[in-house]
Amino acid sequence: xxxxxxxxxxxxxxxxxxxxxxxxxxxxxxxxxxxxxxxxxxxxxxxxxxxxxxxxxxxxxxxxxxxxxxxxxxxxxxxxxxxxxxxxxxxxxxxxxxxxxxxxxxxxxxxxx
Amino acid sequence: xxxxxxxxxxxxxxxxxxxxxxxxxxxxxxxxxxxxxxxxxxxxxxxxxxxxxxxxxxxxxxxxxxxxxxxxxxxxxxxxxxxxxxxxxxxxxxxxxxxxxxxxxxxxxxxxx
Numbered sequence: 001x002x003x004x005x006x007x008x009x010x011x012x013x014x015x016x017x018x019x020x021x022x023x024x025x026x027x028x029x030x031x032x033x034x035x036x037x038x039x040x041x042x043x044x045x046x047x048x049x050x051x052x053x054x055x056x057x058x059x060x061x062x063x064x065x066x067x068x069x070x071x072x073x074x075x076x077x078x079x080x081x082x083x084x085x086x087x088x089x090x091x092x093x094x095x096x097x098x099x100x101x102x103x104x105x106x107x108x109x110x111x112x113x
Numbered sequence: 114x115x116x117x118x119x120x121x122x123x124x125x126x127x128x129x130x131x132x133x134x135x136x137x138x139x140x141x142x143x144x145x146x147x148x149x150x151x152x153x154x155x156x157x158x159x160x161x162x163x164x165x166x167x168x169x170x171x172x173x174x175x176x177x178x179x180x181x182x183x184x185x186x187x188x189x190x191x192x193x194x195x196x197x198x199x200x201x202x203x204x205x206x207x208x209x210x211x212x213x214x215x216x217x218x219x220x221x222x223x224x225x226x
Contacts, residue, residue, distance in 0.1 A: 001182025001203060003195045027196050034219045035148070037170055037196055057150055057217050059172050061192040069114025079174040079191075081215050082116045083140050083150055090114060102194050104170050104217040106147045 002027060006061065006100055009039040015113065019046040021094075029108050036108045040101040042094035049091050053112035054105045056084045063099030067092050115140060119174065119213055122152040128226065132159040134207075142221050149221045153214040155207035162204045166225035167218045169197045176212030180205050 009024035020043035028036040040058070042065065058065075059081045066075045067082050068091040076082050084090050122137035133156035141149040153171070155178065171178075172194045179188045180195050181204040189195050197203050 001180055001184060001187070001195065001197050001201055003180070003187035003189050003193060005193050026194075031196075033196065033198065034168055035170065035217070037194060055147055057148065059215050067114055067116070071114060074114070074116035076116050079213075079215070080116060080118050081139075081150060082114065083144075083146065084114050085146065088114055100192070102172050102192070104148070106219055 002031075004037065004039075006039050011039070011041050014040075014048065017048060017050075019048055021046050021048050025110070028110070034106065036105045036110065038103055040099075040103055042092075042099040042101070044094060044096050044098045046094045046098075047091065049089075051089050052084050052086050054107055054109045055086045056109070057104045058082045058084065059102045061100040061102055063097045064095050065092055065099045065101070066095070115144075117150065117152075119152050124152070124154050127153075127161065130161060130163075132161055134159050134161050136216075138223070141223070147219065149218045149223065151216055153216055155205075155212040155214070157207060157209050157211045159207045159211075160204065164202050165197050165199050167220055167222045168199050169222070170217045171195045171197065172215045174213040174215060176210045177208050178205055178212045178214070179208070
């Protein structure tokens with residue numbers, strides 16, 4: 001059993017893109033876990049476009065994010081959760097205050113790059 | 114892509130126990146997802162003891178929960194995440210205000226009962 005918090009996170013720029021969007025993997029394969037668990041940080045007015053290589057469950061901790069997928073657009077705020085399935089083309093946009101998220105991916109997203 | 118919120122949840126008593134602890138699975142196998150995603154609701158001063166049959170990632174949305182496992186005890190509040198690995202004996206306790214959580218399990222927890 002392990003608790004993780006944003007204050008422990010060491011954020012790095014999310015790979016393969018230039019936006020001010022950062023990720024911090026906290027628990028993963030090296031811990032024997034079948035999923036990767038981490039935190040995300042989006043600076044204001046950033047945009048990420050990607051085709052999902054894994055299933056990604058994103059929970060918004062602070063701020064708001066607008067997510068566009070094959071079936072429309074949603075905006076999620078604190079305590080709301082967005083499931084982005086493997087294979088779907090996704091756009092994520094942050095707003096004036098940026099956003100902080102927690103994520104769980106299956107399988108490990110760094111294996112799927 | 115799908116957004117889920119606590120306001121959509123239809124909570125049911127968590128199985129195999131009598132405490133006022135409720136779960137609402139929102140996305141799972143029937144949606145083609147490899148994980149089950151849902152929300153949890155803990156009334157005040159409740160206690161759950163179980164041996165984890167799946168890996169469970171719990172994100173606290175509101176309130177606080179105290180989790181005891183093989184390696185100690187943590188208390189998690191809003192925006193904090195607790196990973197409970199498959200096979201570990203876990204106790205979860207709520208406090209005076211109860212708690213609301215989001216969870217992600219791998220594999221589907223209802224298959225492992």
